[in-house]
Amino acid sequence: MIGSRSTWALTLVTAACVLLTLDITIVNVALPAIRNDLGSGLAGLQWVINAYTLVFASVLLTAGSLADSAGRRRVFTGGLAVFTLASLACGLAPSTVALNVFRAVQGLGGAFAFAPAMAIIAGSYGGAARTRAIAIFGAATMGAGALGPLAGGVLVETLGWRSMFLINVPLGAALLWLALRRLEADPPAGRVRVDVIGVLTLTTGVAAVTLALLQGASQGWSSTATLAQAGAGVLALAVFVVSQARGAHPLLDLSLFRIRSFTGAAVSALLVRLVGFGLMAYLVLFLSAGYSYDAFDVGLRLLGMSAPLMAGGLAAVRLGARVPPGGLIAAGFVVSAAGLAALTAADAGGSWARLLPGLVLLGFGLGLVSTPGMTVVMSVVPPSRTGTASGVIQSFLPLGTTLGTAVFGLMFSAHLHAATGAAPALAGLDAGTRERIAGALEAGRIDAVAAAVPAPLGETAAAFGRDAIAGALSLLGVVAAALAVAGALLGALLIRRGDLLHTGEEKTPASRQATPDTA
The missing domain is CATH 1.20.1250.20 (MFS general substrate transporter like domains)
Structure with missing residues (x-):
């Protein structure tokens, strides 16, 4: 074009x-x-x-x-x-x-x-x-x-x-x-190959690892759920790497x-x-x-x-x-x-x-x-x-x-x-109340922090x-x-x-490996 x-x-x-x-x-x-x-x-x-x-x-x-x-x-x-x-x-x-x-x-x-x-x-x-x-x-x-x-x-x-x-x-x-x-219209499509194993393992691996990171704090980092999510993600990503190295159409x-x-x-x-x-x-x-x-x-x-x-x-x-x-x-x-x-x-x-x-x-x-x-x-x-x-x-x-x-x-x-948990301004509050305050802060809810404590402590808790x-x-x-x-x-x-000097050349990574500018 x-x-x-x-x-x-x-x-x-x-x-x-x-x-x-x-x-x-x-x-x-x-x-x-x-x-x-x-x-x-x-x-x-x-x-x-x-x-x-x-x-x-x-x-x-x-x-x-x-x-x-x-x-x-x-x-x-x-x-x-x-x-x-x-x-x-x-x-x-x-x-x-x-x-x-x-x-x-x-x-x-x-x-x-x-x-x-x-x-x-x-x-x-x-x-x-x-x-x-x-x-x-x-x-x-x-x-x-x-x-x-x-x-x-x-x-x-x-x-x-x-x-x-x-x-x-x-x-x-x-x-x-x-x-x-x-x-510009595409030329007629030839045979379309999809690496099904690669798609499934990559998607599963990234999703599972991220889920473990997102949910770890609430589930507990040593909990069965978090360890299972992280383990499944790492295993899936390992399978993905192996499949990409050995596959005919990775x-x-x-x-x-x-x-x-x-x-x-x-x-x-x-x-x-x-x-x-x-x-x-x-x-x-x-x-x-x-x-x-x-x-x-x-x-x-x-x-x-x-x-x-x-x-x-x-x-x-x-x-x-x-x-x-x-x-x-x-x-x-x-x-x-x-x-x-x-x-x-x-x-x-x-x-x-x-x-x-x-x-x-x-x-x-x-x-x-x-x-x-x-x-x-x-x-x-x-x-x-x-x-x-x-x-x-x-x-x-x-x-x-x-x-x-x-x-x-x-x-x-x-x-x-x-x-x-360590704030002097919240001294005297029970563990459950402190946990509710921490949860409110995670979502940016300063109003909920003030509401979680007795009225006289409201502004002090909000400032904290x-x-x-x-x-x-x-x-x-x-x-x-x-x-x-x-x-x-x-x-x-x-x-x-x-490396940029080779722009547009039909070289393979293997052939580039022989040049002094590549790994």
Whole structure:
């Protein structure tokens, strides 16, 4: 495709993926409204986010592989149709359980639409134009993720939380109609092979491990249920790796990871979402509980992160021609680490503006990391495998969000329970009352904390609760900063500019192994 067809491909695919990415973060600011309307604890609220991202991440590899054989436009438009219909169901959901089920279906459709996105763009452009197009796509989708809280805040405050899903229906239908008219038709599909064992073991493994992380605190970390979930997940993932190494038509070609730059970009994609968007839900809870902000106010203040994020993405596009991608990714992680460390300034009794320097640094750093990673992945594999490569990198993005939400949720919960159990301000309260207070804090319910104690202690308990949430956010900031530093080291060590010199060549990973720039 050339000329206007290339422009249409970039515009439609990017617009669709912006919509899909918004759905990962847009719900963060709506969690209090969903909680009040449908009723749910921390675990239920986490699944409003994770039901989408978990399925999204688990299915992306399948979708990417299928796109290479069945046709990229077919997979893209089919996924967009499922996503649009599931959005309607989410907007009409009568309960938290129903909402989470429909969110999972939404994630399924989103995965099939997202997986072939970069491959469609890569097939529409060549040379430097392709690099710029992928960079635009990366900056737009990452920026959409950061703008999600503001967009969600506007919709929640004006039309209610259900509007966040219902708005997808006309937008998704319009994009689907245009895609069927404007995207280049797929060639006739040959024999479509699906690695059934790979699909089942990967999905089961990721889901079971994440479930153990999410439910471990409530079930008990040494309980039979948690150990069974974790064990089943590890076993399924082990079977997945073995099946991919031995299968004739594997879902994931493990030889791709012999390309050092490919591995570095994939790990960077996982870490950038883990430290950025994995932390988002708890930052939103802090702003909501610590300052009593509504959804719009939270989203407005998170512009301090989203605007610099888009600026960082644009800066990465400009710097890409002069700075090696590994160096750019390392620099972005270092800037992000500085911003995350600054979150230790979180103080429910002071001004939210104390967080602003950290948010600005975090956003700009995330923008610097995201764009070059996508360009690297599409530049180090032969054109015939861009669908699979796109599926790999795209699956690592939501997987990072899911793992971050789960792991940080574990730490967030543990800190609140420990603080509640040792708080002098709650001295004299029985263990059951303290447990109820900790549970209320997990969901950001400062009002429930005050209601759980005798009236004279209400304000004291509420002040303690806000401080405890601030302390939990500070802890998460320190841990996330350490992970960002690790990302900087990996980016500098693994991603090599020489790999990009082979762009467009039909070389196998094995042949690349002989070059001095690959692992």
